[in-house]
Amino acid sequence: MAADPTPPARRGGVAGAVAVLLLVMAAVSLITAVVLPVNQLTQPGGTVSVGLTSASLDDVLRELDGLPAGVALSVDAEGTRARLDVAEIDGPLRVLTELPASLRGLCTAAGALLLWQLLTSIRAGRPFDRRNPRRLVLLAAAVLVGGVGGQLLEAVSRLAVLDAVGSRPGGLFDLGAGVDLTAAVLGVLLLALAEAFRSGVMLAEDVQGLV
Amino acid sequence: MTEDDISHRVVCHLDVLLAERGMTLTELASRVGVTIVNLSVLKNDRARAVRFSTLTTLCHVLDCQPGDLFSVGPAS
Numbered sequence: 032m033a034a035d036p037t038p039p040a041r042r043g044g045v046a047g048a049v050a051v052l053l054l055v056m057a058a059v060s061l062i063t064a065v066v067l068p069v070n071q072l073t074q075p076g077g078t079v080s081v082g083l084t085s086a087s088l089d090d091v092l093r094e095l096d097g098l099p100a101g102v103a104l105s106v107d108a109e110g111t112r113a114r115l116d117v118a119e120i121d122g123p124l125r126v127l128t129e130l131p132a133s134l135r136g137l138c139t140a141a142g143a144l145l146l147w148q149l150l151t152s153i154r155a156g157r158p159f160d161r162r163n164p165r166r167l168v169l170l171a172a173a174v175l176v177g178g179v180g181g182q183l184l185e186a187v188s189r190l191a192v193l194d195a196v197g198s199r200p201g202g203l204f205d206l207g208a209g210v211d212l213t214a215a216v217l218g219v220l221l222l223a224l225a226e227a228f229r230s231g232v233m234l235a236e237d238v239q240g241l242v
Numbered sequence: 243m244t245e246d247d248i249s250h251r252v253v254c255h256l257d258v259l260l261a262e263r264g265m266t267l268t269e270l271a272s273r274v275g276v277t278i279v280n281l282s283v284l285k286n287d288r289a290r291a292v293r294f295s296t297l298t299t300l301c302h303v304l305d306c307q308p309g310d311l312f313s314v315g316p317a318s
Binding site for chain 2: 238239240241242
Protein backbone atom coordinates (compact mmCIF):
# COMPACT_ATOMS: atom_id res chain seq x y z
CA MET A 32 0.00 0.00 0.00
CA ALA A 33 1.37 3.40 -0.92
CA ALA A 34 1.79 5.57 2.10
CA ASP A 35 0.29 9.02 2.00
CA PRO A 36 3.38 11.27 1.94
CA THR A 37 1.53 14.18 3.54
CA PRO A 38 -0.01 13.25 6.87
CA PRO A 39 -2.66 15.66 8.11
CA ALA A 40 -1.53 18.59 10.23
CA ARG A 41 -1.85 18.02 13.94
CA ARG A 42 -3.66 20.72 15.78
CA GLY A 43 -3.19 21.94 19.32
CA GLY A 44 -0.91 20.14 21.74
CA VAL A 45 2.50 21.23 22.92
CA ALA A 46 3.72 22.05 19.41
CA GLY A 47 0.73 24.33 18.88
CA ALA A 48 1.39 26.13 22.14
CA VAL A 49 5.07 26.50 21.24
CA ALA A 50 4.11 27.91 17.84
CA VAL A 51 1.91 30.56 19.47
CA LEU A 52 4.64 31.30 22.02
CA LEU A 53 7.15 31.81 19.20
CA LEU A 54 4.87 34.29 17.46
CA VAL A 55 4.37 36.23 20.68
CA MET A 56 8.13 36.15 21.30
CA ALA A 57 8.80 37.46 17.79
CA ALA A 58 6.34 40.33 18.24
CA VAL A 59 7.62 41.32 21.68
CA SER A 60 11.26 41.12 20.58
CA LEU A 61 10.60 43.24 17.51
CA ILE A 62 8.82 45.90 19.54
CA THR A 63 11.60 45.87 22.14
CA ALA A 64 14.26 46.17 19.44
CA VAL A 65 12.62 49.30 18.07
CA VAL A 66 11.56 50.87 21.36
CA LEU A 67 14.87 50.52 23.23
CA PRO A 68 17.05 52.85 21.10
CA VAL A 69 14.19 55.29 20.52
CA ASN A 70 13.51 55.44 24.24
CA GLN A 71 17.20 55.92 24.94
CA LEU A 72 17.17 58.99 22.74
CA THR A 73 14.67 60.58 25.12
CA GLN A 74 17.01 60.00 28.07
CA PRO A 75 19.90 62.32 28.86
CA GLY A 76 22.40 59.56 29.68
CA GLY A 77 23.21 55.94 29.13
CA THR A 78 24.42 52.77 30.83
CA VAL A 79 26.97 50.16 29.88
CA SER A 80 28.25 47.06 31.61
CA VAL A 81 32.02 46.95 32.06
CA GLY A 82 34.43 44.33 33.27
CA LEU A 83 36.69 45.11 36.21
CA THR A 84 40.33 44.16 36.50
CA SER A 85 40.18 44.64 40.26
CA ALA A 86 37.29 45.62 42.45
CA SER A 87 38.88 46.55 45.72
CA LEU A 88 37.15 49.54 47.25
CA ASP A 89 40.33 51.61 46.98
CA ASP A 90 40.63 50.93 43.26
CA VAL A 91 37.01 51.82 42.63
CA LEU A 92 37.25 55.02 44.67
CA ARG A 93 40.47 56.01 42.89
CA GLU A 94 38.88 55.39 39.51
CA LEU A 95 35.76 57.30 40.47
CA ASP A 96 37.92 60.27 41.47
CA GLY A 97 39.21 60.43 37.94
CA LEU A 98 35.80 60.26 36.34
CA PRO A 99 33.78 63.36 35.49
CA ALA A 100 30.73 64.38 37.48
CA GLY A 101 27.53 62.52 36.65
CA VAL A 102 29.20 59.14 36.29
CA ALA A 103 28.10 56.42 38.71
CA LEU A 104 29.61 52.98 39.11
CA SER A 105 27.71 50.03 40.60
CA VAL A 106 29.89 46.99 41.19
CA ASP A 107 28.17 43.57 41.19
CA ALA A 108 28.31 41.14 44.10
CA GLU A 109 31.19 39.13 42.60
CA GLY A 110 33.20 42.27 41.99
CA THR A 111 33.99 41.28 38.42
CA ARG A 112 31.60 43.55 36.54
CA ALA A 113 30.14 46.97 37.09
CA ARG A 114 27.36 49.11 35.70
CA LEU A 115 28.60 52.44 34.48
CA ASP A 116 25.82 55.04 34.47
CA VAL A 117 26.61 58.25 32.66
CA ALA A 118 24.18 61.08 33.36
CA GLU A 119 24.75 62.96 30.11
CA ILE A 120 26.14 61.75 26.80
CA ASP A 121 25.62 62.56 23.12
CA GLY A 122 22.59 61.27 21.27
CA PRO A 123 24.45 58.80 19.02
CA LEU A 124 26.27 57.38 22.02
CA ARG A 125 22.98 56.98 23.89
CA VAL A 126 21.59 55.00 20.97
CA LEU A 127 24.80 52.99 20.79
CA THR A 128 24.37 51.85 24.42
CA GLU A 129 21.06 50.25 23.50
CA LEU A 130 22.06 48.93 20.08
CA PRO A 131 23.36 45.55 21.36
CA ALA A 132 20.03 44.84 23.06
CA SER A 133 18.22 46.11 19.98
CA LEU A 134 20.27 43.87 17.69
CA ARG A 135 19.59 40.89 19.94
CA GLY A 136 15.89 41.77 19.90
CA LEU A 137 15.84 41.90 16.10
CA CYS A 138 17.69 38.60 15.84
CA THR A 139 15.41 37.00 18.43
CA ALA A 140 12.37 38.20 16.46
CA ALA A 141 13.77 36.86 13.20
CA GLY A 142 14.81 33.58 14.86
CA ALA A 143 11.42 33.09 16.52
CA LEU A 144 9.64 33.76 13.21
CA LEU A 145 11.88 31.31 11.37
CA LEU A 146 11.40 28.68 14.07
CA TRP A 147 7.65 29.23 13.85
CA GLN A 148 7.74 28.66 10.08
CA LEU A 149 9.85 25.54 10.58
CA LEU A 150 7.55 24.19 13.27
CA THR A 151 4.47 24.96 11.20
CA SER A 152 5.78 23.00 8.22
CA ILE A 153 6.74 20.08 10.49
CA ARG A 154 3.28 20.08 12.08
CA ALA A 155 1.78 20.10 8.60
CA GLY A 156 3.66 16.87 7.89
CA ARG A 157 6.26 18.53 5.66
CA PRO A 158 9.48 18.35 7.69
CA PHE A 159 11.50 18.23 4.50
CA ASP A 160 9.86 21.22 2.92
CA ARG A 161 12.24 22.64 0.31
CA ARG A 162 12.39 25.94 2.27
CA ASN A 163 13.36 24.42 5.64
CA PRO A 164 17.14 24.12 5.05
CA ARG A 165 17.24 27.82 4.10
CA ARG A 166 15.19 28.66 7.20
CA LEU A 167 17.71 26.81 9.36
CA VAL A 168 20.62 28.61 7.71
CA LEU A 169 18.91 31.95 8.35
CA LEU A 170 18.22 30.86 11.93
CA ALA A 171 21.92 30.06 12.35
CA ALA A 172 22.74 33.50 10.94
CA ALA A 173 20.33 35.14 13.40
CA VAL A 174 21.93 33.27 16.31
CA LEU A 175 25.44 34.19 15.16
CA VAL A 176 24.63 37.85 14.47
CA GLY A 177 22.61 38.23 17.69
CA GLY A 178 25.05 36.32 19.86
CA VAL A 179 28.48 37.13 18.50
CA GLY A 180 27.55 40.43 16.81
CA GLY A 181 25.74 41.55 19.95
CA GLN A 182 28.86 40.95 22.03
CA LEU A 183 31.01 42.86 19.54
CA LEU A 184 28.58 45.77 19.48
CA GLU A 185 28.52 45.73 23.27
CA ALA A 186 32.31 45.98 23.32
CA VAL A 187 32.19 48.89 20.88
CA SER A 188 29.58 50.77 22.94
CA ARG A 189 31.52 50.04 26.13
CA LEU A 190 34.71 51.44 24.61
CA ALA A 191 32.88 54.46 23.25
CA VAL A 192 31.29 55.29 26.61
CA LEU A 193 34.55 54.76 28.49
CA ASP A 194 36.24 57.01 25.96
CA ALA A 195 33.52 59.62 26.39
CA VAL A 196 34.04 59.74 30.17
CA GLY A 197 37.79 59.90 29.73
CA SER A 198 38.58 56.40 30.95
CA ARG A 199 40.26 53.68 28.98
CA PRO A 200 40.53 49.94 29.38
CA GLY A 201 43.67 48.94 31.19
CA GLY A 202 43.06 50.64 34.52
CA LEU A 203 40.19 49.50 36.64
CA PHE A 204 38.16 48.70 33.57
CA ASP A 205 38.89 46.09 31.00
CA LEU A 206 36.85 44.99 28.03
CA GLY A 207 35.32 42.40 30.31
CA ALA A 208 34.18 40.64 27.21
CA GLY A 209 35.18 37.12 28.02
CA VAL A 210 33.65 36.15 24.68
CA ASP A 211 30.75 33.75 25.18
CA LEU A 212 31.00 31.12 22.47
CA THR A 213 27.59 29.56 23.16
CA ALA A 214 25.98 31.41 20.26
CA ALA A 215 28.80 30.46 17.91
CA VAL A 216 28.51 26.79 18.84
CA LEU A 217 24.72 26.90 18.51
CA GLY A 218 25.06 28.61 15.13
CA VAL A 219 27.40 25.92 13.84
CA LEU A 220 25.07 23.18 15.14
CA LEU A 221 22.16 24.82 13.31
CA LEU A 222 24.21 24.92 10.11
CA ALA A 223 24.89 21.21 10.51
CA LEU A 224 21.17 20.63 11.06
CA ALA A 225 20.43 22.64 7.91
CA GLU A 226 22.76 20.35 5.98
CA ALA A 227 20.95 17.31 7.39
CA PHE A 228 17.61 18.79 6.34
CA ARG A 229 19.03 19.49 2.87
CA SER A 230 19.82 15.78 2.54
CA GLY A 231 16.34 15.01 3.85
CA VAL A 232 14.80 17.22 1.16
CA MET A 233 16.75 15.36 -1.52
CA LEU A 234 15.62 11.98 -0.13
CA ALA A 235 12.01 13.18 0.11
CA GLU A 236 12.14 14.40 -3.49
CA ASP A 237 13.51 11.00 -4.45
CA VAL A 238 10.34 9.24 -3.30
CA GLN A 239 7.98 11.80 -4.79
CA GLY A 240 5.98 10.16 -7.53
CA LEU A 241 6.55 6.73 -5.98
CA VAL A 242 3.47 4.57 -6.31
CA MET B 243 6.64 19.80 -15.66
CA THR B 244 10.05 19.10 -14.15
CA GLU B 245 12.99 17.48 -15.87
CA ASP B 246 12.41 14.31 -13.84
CA ASP B 247 8.87 14.03 -15.16
CA ILE B 248 9.99 13.97 -18.78
CA SER B 249 13.24 12.04 -18.40
CA HIS B 250 11.57 8.65 -18.82
CA ARG B 251 9.54 7.18 -21.67
CA VAL B 252 7.71 4.51 -19.72
CA VAL B 253 4.06 4.40 -20.77
CA CYS B 254 1.46 2.85 -18.49
CA HIS B 255 -1.39 0.92 -20.07
CA LEU B 256 -3.57 0.78 -17.00
CA ASP B 257 -6.49 2.44 -18.78
CA VAL B 258 -6.47 -0.24 -21.49
CA LEU B 259 -6.25 -3.08 -18.97
CA LEU B 260 -9.05 -1.57 -16.89
CA ALA B 261 -11.26 -1.16 -19.96
CA GLU B 262 -10.61 -4.76 -21.06
CA ARG B 263 -11.62 -6.04 -17.62
CA GLY B 264 -14.52 -3.62 -17.16
CA MET B 265 -13.00 -2.42 -13.93
CA THR B 266 -13.02 1.11 -12.56
CA LEU B 267 -10.05 2.90 -11.06
CA THR B 268 -11.90 3.12 -7.75
CA GLU B 269 -12.46 -0.64 -7.65
CA LEU B 270 -8.84 -1.33 -8.57
CA ALA B 271 -7.65 1.10 -5.89
CA SER B 272 -9.63 -0.64 -3.19
CA ARG B 273 -8.51 -4.10 -4.32
CA VAL B 274 -4.83 -3.14 -4.66
CA GLY B 275 -4.75 -1.01 -1.54
CA VAL B 276 -3.35 2.09 -3.27
CA THR B 277 -5.04 5.47 -3.18
CA ILE B 278 -6.98 6.58 -6.27
CA VAL B 279 -4.71 9.59 -6.45
CA ASN B 280 -1.62 7.38 -6.71
CA LEU B 281 -3.25 5.08 -9.26
CA SER B 282 -4.26 8.12 -11.26
CA VAL B 283 -0.66 9.34 -11.16
CA LEU B 284 0.43 5.94 -12.47
CA LYS B 285 -2.27 5.81 -15.16
CA ASN B 286 -1.38 9.25 -16.47
CA ASP B 287 2.37 8.47 -16.69
CA ARG B 288 3.22 10.93 -13.96
CA ALA B 289 4.69 8.33 -11.59
CA ARG B 290 8.46 8.30 -11.27
CA ALA B 291 8.79 4.92 -9.58
CA VAL B 292 6.68 1.88 -8.73
CA ARG B 293 7.19 -0.34 -5.71
CA PHE B 294 7.60 -4.03 -6.52
CA SER B 295 4.87 -4.72 -3.94
CA THR B 296 2.45 -2.40 -5.79
CA LEU B 297 3.41 -3.91 -9.13
CA THR B 298 2.91 -7.44 -7.79
CA THR B 299 -0.56 -6.63 -6.45
CA LEU B 300 -1.54 -4.78 -9.63
CA CYS B 301 -0.49 -7.74 -11.78
CA HIS B 302 -2.27 -10.14 -9.43
CA VAL B 303 -5.55 -8.20 -9.47
CA LEU B 304 -5.43 -7.49 -13.20
CA ASP B 305 -4.14 -10.99 -13.95
CA CYS B 306 -1.36 -9.67 -16.15
CA GLN B 307 2.43 -9.33 -16.34
CA PRO B 308 4.49 -6.16 -15.80
CA GLY B 309 5.09 -6.06 -19.55
CA ASP B 310 1.34 -5.77 -20.11
CA LEU B 311 1.19 -2.78 -17.78
CA PHE B 312 4.19 -0.87 -19.07
CA SER B 313 6.05 -0.31 -22.28
CA VAL B 314 8.82 2.09 -23.23
CA GLY B 315 7.77 4.65 -25.81
CA PRO B 316 9.85 5.67 -28.81
CA ALA B 317 12.55 8.30 -28.39
CA SER B 318 11.33 11.65 -29.63
